Amino acid sequence: MNNSAEVRFVDTLLTRKTSSFTKNGLILLGLTLVLITVSLWAAGLGAVAISFRDVCYILGQKLGLVSGAVDDQASVILTVIRLPRVLMGILIGAILGMTGASIQGLFRNPLADPGLIGISSGASLFAVSMIVLELHWLSEWQMLGLFGMSIMSFIGACLTAFGVYQLSKVDGKASVSNMLLAGIAINALCGAITGLLTYLANDAQLRSIQFWGLGSLGGATWETLQVGAIGCFLPLVAIPRLGKSLNAFALGEGQAQHLGINAKRLKIQLILLTTLGVGISVALCGTIGFVGLVIPHITRMLVGPDHRIVLPASALMGAILLTLADLISRTIVAPAELPIGIVTAIVGTPSFIAILIKNRR
Amino acid sequence: MIEVQNINYSINKRQLLSQVSFNFSSGKLLAIMGANGAGKSTLLKVLSKELPYQEGKVRLAYRNLNTYRSDELAQIRAVLAQQNTLAFEFKVDDLVMMGRYPHFTSRPNAQDRAIVEYCLNQTGIAHLANRTVHTLSGGEQQRVYLAKVMAQLLDYESLFDKNYRSEQPKYLFLDEPVTGLDLFHQQQLLTTVKELTHKGFCVVAILHDLNLAMQFADSVLLLKKGKIVDYGVTQKVLQPDAIHETFGIQVKLFQDSQLDYPFIIPFQENIYHKTARICQV
Numbered sequence: 001m002n003n004s005a006e007v008r009f010v011d012t013l014l015t016r017k018t019s020s021f022t023k024n025g026l027i028l029l030g031l032t033l034v035l036i037t038v039s040l041w042a043a044g045l046g047a048v049a050i051s052f053r054d055v056c057y058i059l060g061q062k063l064g065l066v067s068g069a070v071d072d073q074a075s076v077i078l079t080v081i082r083l084p085r086v087l088m089g090i091l092i093g094a095i096l097g098m099t100g101a102s103i104q105g106l107f108r109n110p111l112a113d114p115g116l117i118g119i120s121s122g123a124s125l126f127a128v129s130m131i132v133l134e135l136h137w138l139s140e141w142q143m144l145g146l147f148g149m150s151i152m153s154f155i156g157a158c159l160t161a162f163g164v165y166q167l168s169k170v171d172g173k174a175s176v177s178n179m180l181l182a183g184i185a186i187n188a189l190c191g192a193i194t195g196l197l198t199y200l201a202n203d204a205q206l207r208s209i210q211f212w213g214l215g216s217l218g219g220a221t222w223e224t225l226q227v228g229a230i231g232c233f234l235p236l237v238a239i240p241r242l243g244k245s246l247n248a249f250a251l252g253e254g255q256a257q258h259l260g261i262n263a264k265r266l267k268i269q270l271i272l273l274t275t276l277g278v279g280i281s282v283a284l285c286g287t288i289g290f291v292g293l294v295i296p297h298i299t300r301m302l303v304g305p306d307h308r309i310v311l312p313a314s315a316l317m318g319a320i321l322l323t324l325a326d327l328i329s330r331t332i333v334a335p336a337e338l339p340i341g342i343v344t345a346i347v348g349t350p351s352f353i354a355i356l357i358k359n360r361r
Numbered sequence: 362m363i364e365v366q367n368i369n370y371s372i373n374k375r376q377l378l379s380q381v382s383f384n385f386s387s388g389k390l391l392a393i394m395g396a397n398g399a400g401k402s403t404l405l406k407v408l409s410k411e412l413p414y415q416e417g418k419v420r421l422a423y424r425n426l427n428t429y430r431s432d433e434l435a436q437i438r439a440v441l442a443q444q445n446t447l448a449f450e451f452k453v454d455d456l457v458m459m460g461r462y463p464h465f466t467s468r469p470n471a472q473d474r475a476i477v478e479y480c481l482n483q484t485g486i487a488h489l490a491n492r493t494v495h496t497l498s499g500g501e502q503q504r505v506y507l508a509k510v511m512a513q514l515l516d517y518e519s520l521f522d523k524n525y526r527s528e529q530p531k532y533l534f535l536d537e538p539v540t541g542l543d544l545f546h547q548q549q550l551l552t553t554v555k556e557l558t559h560k561g562f563c564v565v566a567i568l569h570d571l572n573l574a575m576q577f578a579d580s581v582l583l584l585k586k587g588k589i590v591d592y593g594v595t596q597k598v599l600q601p602d603a604i605h606e607t608f609g610i611q612v613k614l615f616q617d618s619q620l621d622y623p624f625i626i627p628f629q630e631n632i633y634h635k636t637a638r639i640c641q642v
Contacts, residue, residue, distance in 0.1 A: 260435025
């Protein structure tokens with residue numbers, strides 16, 4: 001090939017591929033805009049309805065962008081009650097969507113879920129034992145007051161994830177299929193102990209336990225949001241950076257290593273980051289099912305299998321879905337609330353079955 | 362240059378490789394041959410640092426294999442596996458681009474994309490670039506994976522300059538690359554691989570077909586129960602005695618006036634009678 005042919009050759013490549021990168025950028029931008037619109041809209045809806053215009057106006061005024069009088073009551077409802085809750089929905093939805101995608105990449109299986117390796121069940125077991133066994137010494141510590149429950153369920157998540165990881169080792173190498181089997185076993189054990197604790201619990205404790213089982217964003221305040229943001233910051237920033245390695249992992253562990261990927265380090269990094277994210281989310285909002293399973297699926301249908309785009313897009317999609325699910329959970333039986341896990345399961349199951357049927361064809 | 366000295370490898374007290382030693386220079390194609398379970402794949406895995414050898418020494422490019430970091434090795438060594446299972450529905454060009462992963466951190470540059478395009482053309486799958494790998498036939502998939510390992514090793518300069526030799530020698534390991542391919546694609550794949558040796562690549566392939574080895578390999582290494590039966594220039598090694606010792610099969614070599622290599626035909630009055638005789642003894 002001569003020089004000008006070479007230039008033409010590379011030029012066509014450039015234009016073709018750049019357009020696909022731009023496409024991915026546009027998808028992320030579009031999802032972000034949808035998320036912003038949905039969350040502003042959701043913040044306005046509830047027992048006291050605030051119009052979209054007023055929501056924007058109040059927020060603008062709080063941020064010092066516009067001046068003028070606002071409705072005090074609406075302003076208080078929005079900033080004290082609605083806003084932390086909507087933001088919590090965004091945060092937890094993003095972390096569940098992204099960790100779901102990363103665990104599916106790690107297990108090389110689109111049906112995997114952070115719950116599968118015992119993270120969620122371990123976190124709820126520790127949370128439930130804290131409720132039933134009334135380990136108040138933790139909450140008496142001034143510093144740990146707010147963090148007590150979060151730390152306990154994070155420790156639970158870590159212990160089970162570590163246990164599953166150790167059990168899955170064959171000849172010093174963690175085998176992914178063994179990890180699934182160990183996860184099933186640990187899940188069964190945690191479920192049984194949680195069941196036992198439920199059996200021992202009194203009425204008041206039972207209601208709290210129900211919260212852990214089905215999840216709710218109802219406890220969201222600016223303080224819990226702070227805890228969540230600190231805990232989720234690392235996974236949300238670090239996991240998307242592993243996208244390329246996860247793509248190589250789709251070839252299988254051996255071939256990923258031939259491409260220079262340190263498979264052992266990748267596994268440990270992903271499990272730690274996922275445990276951190278999911279542990280925090282269970283601590284703050286209980287176990288919210290189906291987001292981690294269904295969101296990455298839908299995202300892949302939208303953007304393809306490339307983890308470099310799937311991971312951030314799953315976070316945005318998860319945030320959108322959870323914001324909407326929370327909107328339904330707090331408005332459909334107002335003034336009462338439906339646990340959000342029920343909403344995600346009712347919405348998630350049919351879409352999941354639809355995916356299965358579609359894939360079978 | 363590959364230097365192997367007294368390699369031993371065993372799993373659960375089963376000796377898979379014992380006292381394997383050979384030297385092999387770049388720019389050539391080496392065929393590893395032997396019966397099932399002779400240790401061919403184990404040897405290839407040891408050479409590609411997938412399995413840690415327990416005794417002996419392996420050197421690539423005059424440097425101990427154990428001193429290479431895995432990301433360093435990924436830039437000069439590629440492996441075409443016997444079986445490929447791909448999770449998630451990647452497209453053909455995305456999969457071939459994975460071969461370039463060791464060479465860029467986040468985004469491929471124009472050179473990476475040019476190399477991918479070149480490899481797609483070389484393996485004859487450019488028209489499939491936008492298809493999902495899952496939807497391809499077995500033979501087409503094998504060519505996609507070949508394109509991936511080629512993309513991993515080729516330098517941009519070598520696309521345009523036939524005489525280009527990369528500074529660092531490149532190593533390509535192929536585990537039964539033509540199994541499951543039809544006659545045409547067997548020839549096509551091995552021709553492509555052979556052309557890589559002209560670019561200075563050091564290619565090691567596990568082959569089962571004696572005639573393919575005769576046609577394409579520069580050297581042959583015969584393995585039996587983890588030991589080397591014979592190693593050397595193809596036409597010297599692939600002789601009836603050595604083949605009989607390795608596979609337990611009698612063969613005849615025929616020379617055609619239009620070919621510069623002989624072809625090999627097995628002959629056996631009746632293989633089952635032979636088994637019966639052995640059993641009676």
